[in-house]
Amino acid sequence: MYDDPYAKYGQLTYEMSRAVRLVLDTGIHAFGWTKEQAIAFFSENTPKTKHDIEVEVNRYISWPGQALGYKIGELKIQELRVYAEETLGEDFDIRAFHDTLLEQGVVPLGVLEMMVKNWVKEVQAK
DSSP, X not given: OOOSHHHHHHHHHHHHHHHHHHHHHHHHHHSOOOHHHHHHHHHHHOOOOHHHHHHHHHHHHHSTTHHHHXXXXXXXXXXXXXXXXXXXXXXXXXXXXXXXXXXXXXXXXXXXXXXXXXXXXXXXXX
């Protein structure tokens, strides 16, 4: 997907930012970091502007678990994709998989897992 070093660098930069957000989220809400500590950590670990950092820190202060929830969801979706790819083999269709993930909107991860497993069964039955 990333066919040149610049594109790969961009992808890694976003991954780094998500890791920093995960540390911020838990630092603020589990370890009692102050806003100043969170800003300092973000500043030391990303190339973002001071304004962008303050906006993000304020968001994580006001929305406990946001970064953690994002990461858990990302990992679950990756797990479900591997399950579907391995189970369906050549019958796996990434577009249909994405449609399955998105068709009901926001749902709990347990419901999402059930939806994907039902979709896999439907594909196998064809």
